[in-house]
Amino acid sequence: xxxxxxxxKDIAKELNLSISTVSRAIRNIGxxxxxxxxxxxxxxxxxxxKPNPLAMGLxxxxxxxxxxxxxxxxxxxxxxxxxxIDKIAADNSYRILTCYSNDMYRNEIQAIDELLFSRVDGLIxxxxxxxxxxxYYQKLIDDKFPLVLVDRKCGDIRTSAIVTDNYRATFEVVxxxxxxxxxxxxxxxxxxPLYQLAGKDMKPIMMH
Numbered sequence: 702x703x704x705x706x707x708x709x710k711d712i713a714k715e716l717n718l719s720i721s722t723v724s725r726a727i728r729n730i731g732x733x734x735x736x737x738x739x740x741x742x743x744x745x746x747x748x749x750x751k752p753n754p755l756a757m758g759l760x761x762x763x764x765x766x767x768x769x770x771x772x773x774x775x776x777x778x779x780x781x782x783x784x785x786i787d788k789i790a791a792d793n794s795y796r797i798l799t800c801y802s803n804d805m806y807r808n809e810i811q812a813i814d815e816l817l818f819s820r821v822d823g824l825i826x827x828x829x830x831x832x833x834x835x836x837y838y839q840k841l842i843d844d845k846f847p848l849v850l851v852d853r854k855c856g857d858i859r860t861s862a863i864v865t866d867n868y869r870a871t872f873e874v875v876x877x878x879x880x881x882x883x884x885x886x887x888x889x890x891x892x893x894p895l896y897q898l899a900g901k902d903m904k905p906i907m908m909h
Contacts, residue, residue, distance in 0.1 A: 707748045716740055727752070765795050768816030770826040771851075772804045779827070782851060786825060795822075804830035813837060823847030828855050 713723045718737065725731040726741040727750075733741075744750075767790055771779045783799060790797050798819055800812035809829040816824060824841065828850065835855035841848050842860050850862040871888065878886050 707745075707750045712741060712744055712748070712750065715744060764820050764822055766819065766821045767795055767797050768813075768819070768821035768824045768826075769797050769799045770802055770809060770812045770816070770824070771799070772827060772829065773801055774799075782827075802827075802829040806832045806834075810837060813841075823849070825849045825851060827852045 709720050709723050709727070712718075713720045716723070716737075718741070722733060722737065723741050726733045726738040727745060767786070769783065769786055771783060774780055774783070783797075787797055798816055798821060800808075800816060802809040802812060806829055809826075809832055813824070813826075824847065826848070828835070828838075830853075832855075835858050838848060838850075838855055838858050838860070842858070848860050850858075850860060850864070852864055854862055854864055875886055
């Protein structure tokens with residue numbers, strides 16, 4: 702048989718069996734006639750049948766897949782985060798599906814829809830810089846869907862988050878510069894909306 706991917710349906714059709722019988726034989730569950738099971742396994746090996754992890758996951762209502770949304774892949778910072786997520790996921794027999802928002806609200810919404818359609822078991826995301834309405838994340842939380850925020854928080858949204866305390870870090874940096882004798886210290890940032898959402902006044906400042 703010449704096919705790029707052999708399915709349970711192909712094996713069932715060849716042996717004139719039901720798909721459920723073929724599935725039970727391959728997964729070694731339930732009652733299957735020994736001769737039937739032998740025929741299924743032999744044909745599966747002959748045709749190099751490989752289970753589809755997504756299809757098997759849908760049967761168990763679990764895909765062992767985590768959706769990840771980051772602003773971009775070109776930044777070393779985000780690519781290193783992605784590598785860390787991928788390693789831990791693989792160590793725990795999970796795989797990841799990654800989408801990029803380019804820090805745009807509409808791309809973030811589309812990515813969430815696509816990942817949910819792919820039946821991911823959970824979502825790890827760095828909110829887009831231009832996003833100001835996070836009701837879609839609140840809906841996920843209300844539905845008890847596993848959600849972890851990375852690098853940026855979403856206003857008053859209460860969920861697991863891995864973020865840097867930018868306010869404290871900036872304070873300590875300024876203190877250190879002052880201790881070195883610096884008297885004119887500038888902070889330049891383009892992330893004002895996100896800092897405002899975090900409840901901190903982090904507008905660019907000039908200290909004398």
